[in-house]
Amino acid sequence: MPYTYAYPRPALTVDCIVFGLENAGDLKVLLIQRKNQPFAGRWALPGGFVDVGEAPEQAARRELEEETGLKNVFLEQLRTFGEPGRDPREHVVSVAHDALVNVADARVRAADDARQAAWFPVGRPPPLAFDHAKILRVAHNRLQERLRRRPVGRELLPRKFTLSQLQHVYEAILGKEIDKRNFRRRVLRTGLLVATDQTQKQVPHRAARLYRFDARTYRRLAQQGFHFEV
């Protein structure tokens, strides 16, 4: 069923950069292996065409679920890539979105246009289709900047967590080590955390105190931004 317009239109797509963290280890990105041309067999960011009547953010969520099974992910708009030539078939403008998830919670399975779906280290991805290597670099930069301006962690950590777990999140995203004492002092000063009276159980070392996010403060700082230098 063909659709006809008075003037030609670029195609509109979305791409998803899903960053993944594990309890330990470095930052990962979720990729799919393409089933179809162009770039059949190549790894790529999950994504696809925006339907008429669908907000780009919705389209990103839908495509992510269709191709990788991931859902209920907090996707944020990154930026739009629209140079002609980024897709060999025709002019395709893509609105990139990114998200941060816990790898352990995310049961990923390939489907739809994806032959496989898998996590790769952000720093050493396989050869990617289209301009996705560039998009990935931009997304990683922006993620590191966001870490300085917004609270991070609610999507990544269990409801109650230790300060070391939170510190690992920051270390994985920034790719560097942080001084434990300074990190604790600063993060407690923000008011984002509430100490619970519980501690870890069954750990082969001194049990750490568990904290949770203060929901109101988290929302407020997520919205209006703050400055958290590490």
Place this chain on the structure above:
Amino acid sequence: MPYTYAYPRPALTVDCIVFGLENAGDLKVLLIQRKNQPFAGRWALPGGFVDVGEAPEQAARRELEEETGLKNVFLEQLRTFGEPGRDPREHVVSVAHDALVNVADARVRAADDARQAAWFPVGRPPPLAFDHAKILRVAHNRLQERLRRRPVGRELLPRKFTLSQLQHVYEAILGKEIDKRNFRRRVLRTGLLVATDQTQKQVPHRAARLYRFDARTYRRLAQQGFHFEV
């Protein structure tokens, strides 16, 4: 000459938020009065459809010149607005771009789809077409954030300028007054400025020393970002 596709496509447009500064006075935004439906007679952001084979940024530059006569403006991508319903005709996805220019240098004339083109105070714009009031708010917020992360002023000031002129730029964008002594100390510390041996002429008060930007430092900090708190 109609164009036909296998699946329907949202329309793709660009919008331009051009912020303007004068020597004194508050921050302005450049608007056009629409000639055509929908919203004929309403004020709106300059913008229009993206051609196939044209990068959105190019389209923004082209539309801005067609409708307002402004050219050689440094436009940066802001974000993409694509909720269905933002345009009453059909689903239109718009990539918003913003720029910062000197009102005195910018000879603006309406043309093309614009009945008039004029500057309005950012804080008190007239009723706007589409969701342009929201886009304007987002753009203003992002401009204020950008002021803390990138050097600003090269597009706004003459090649040689006084520290007070630069301070007025910051005050207009932030909409608040800044302490003169603290501002001077901080801005000189960045290394962005080079003192010349010239001073103002013909001013009815003590003549101020003129400074210029250090091109290398400006480029470097524009690219990699820095933190400039005022």
Place this chain on the structure above:
DNA sequence: TCAAAAGTGTTCCTGGTACACCCATGC
């Protein structure tokens, strides 16, 4: 001589940085 903006220093305090040792727990 007046009006107008230029130019200049200091105090106080917050918060960044660097750094080393003892503590609790499970095995």
Place this chain on the structure above:
DNA sequence: GCATGGGTGTACCAGGAACACTTTTGA
């Protein structure tokens, strides 16, 4: 009793905030 991560304090220094008076110039 040992391996493992948890937890804590201090000294030093950079830079943010608040604040008032003298200087230069043209009219």
